[in-house]
Amino acid sequence: MTDRGYERISLDNERSGSISKQTSRIEAFGSEVIHYTDESVSGSKIPFAERPAGKRLLDDLRPGDRVLVTKIDRAARNVRDLLDLVERIEAQGASIAFIEQNIDTAGPMGRFLLTLLGAIAELEAGIIGERRRESLTAFAREGRHAVGAAPFGFKSVDNPNGRGLVIRPDWDEQAPILKSAIDRVLTGEAQARVVEDLPIGKAGFSALLRNPRLAGMTPEGDGVVTIDGVPRIDPDAALLTMAEWNRLREHMNRPDKKPWAHQDGYGAALTCSECGFRLYKSSGGVSRPNNNAYKCGRAKHAKGSPSASVMVHTADSHIEQTFLSQYGSRDVLIASWTDSADTKTEAIASAQIHLEAAQQAFLADLDDEQEDEVLQALRDAKRALRAAQNMPEERVFQVQDAGYTVAEHWERGDAGERCRMLGVVGKWIVHPGRLPVERKIEHQPDAMLLELLTHQVGSQTDALHDQNTFLMPA
DSSP states (O other), X not given: OOEEEEEEESSOSTTTOOXXXXXXXXXXXXXXXXXXXXXXXXXXXXXGGGSHHHHHHHHHOOTTOEEEESSHHHHOSSHHHHHHHHHHHHXXXXXXXXXXXXXXXXXXXXXXXXXXXXXXXXXXXXXXXXXXXXXXXHHHHHTEEOSSXXXXXXXXXXXTTSSSEEEEEOTTTHHHHHHHHHHHHHTTOOHHHHGGGSSSOHHHHHHHTTOGGGGTBOEETTEXXXXXXXXXXXXXXXXXXXXXXXXHHHHHTSOOOOHHHHHSTTGGGEEETTTOOBEEEEOOTTTOTTXXXXXXXXXXXXXXXXXXXXXXXXXXXXXXXXXXXXXXXXXXXXXXXXXXXXXXXXXXXXXHHHHHHHHHHHTSOOOHHHHHHHHHHHHHHHHHHHHHHTSOOOEEEEEEEEEEEHHHHHHHSOHHHHHHHHHHTOEEEEOSSSOOHHHHEEEEOOHHHHHHHHSOOSHHHHTTOSSOEEEEEO
């Protein structure tokens, strides 16, 4: 008979029992023991026969051998795996003994106790799991952080109001970077371009832009943590105001642009001199790779009327050079209308969040009493929204320094954003016929509009720049 000792730990610490302690107990119980050790191996997730040392032990097992284990939970964490292990060992004419519980499968009483203790161990594991889930739910309701890393832009800090950790914006390092990236997205810059300046991937950035933690809420499933049907909002944990969060949600949920908006180059900014309609990009295909041109669809042309067209590379080069030489060094200003009454804006945004949470709760499977409570919460949310909307309103025009030049914004922008910039400074008209590019593409600036966009209007812009600005609508 050969004694084969088995030791296992998930983490090498005193609470789970170290390998050396298990080995000492097995050595004291058996004689000339051959040891098989699994380190950093989960007993609940990996069956005995699939563990590296466990598999070797079963392969080496011979009739008359005895497997020695300190406790049941070192071999198995559920009844099914335990009974399968015992059945396999006994099928090979061997037995297993659990030293601390004084159980040996060589006798019928040992098998009975083994089944009973295995069921108790599985029940205990289930209770621990349930308690853990309850604790995580309680932590979420209290706004505490229990597991996982904080999202980019945030960090875990000691809870100032009690035990544990809470999530807060990392204003010392990551939060300003994330806030700047969100502002760039809201001004129309492509996410793929913005994420190039961030230490996270495209998928992570896209998910972060939809994370309610940005507004101080705690994610839970497909929604957020609510208290009595009202979303729990912690202003100290918020990177964005509720108004900014709603604006970001609207931006992220906007319908996708038409495909040509992403691939037609500057066609949207070019106008046919004959009909006044925009030009579209026409590809020459594989057989004529150099025949890429911006062309008019001629839908509104009279019969026999000439059609405006220009080669893509010629138009792109000329337009970029013309535009950037005139405006590239100017500082971009972002113009927008905003509510000066922040209280009203925040009240509306918060009421909308509450109403959405109540509407989502109403769709759940509820009993009569729960449905009455949800209906009352829904009515309260609707009243709160109406009250917020009826607050006095005052809108003001604001101009803010974007912190970059026209040339830098051009470089970061996609084709759609560049066309928007070209449209700001007037019309770009394409004439038919074989003409020098300077005559073929005519830039017709709107003098009055340019005066507003590139010079100071009022004291607000005077304080920012000295006749070297470029005003962009948000």
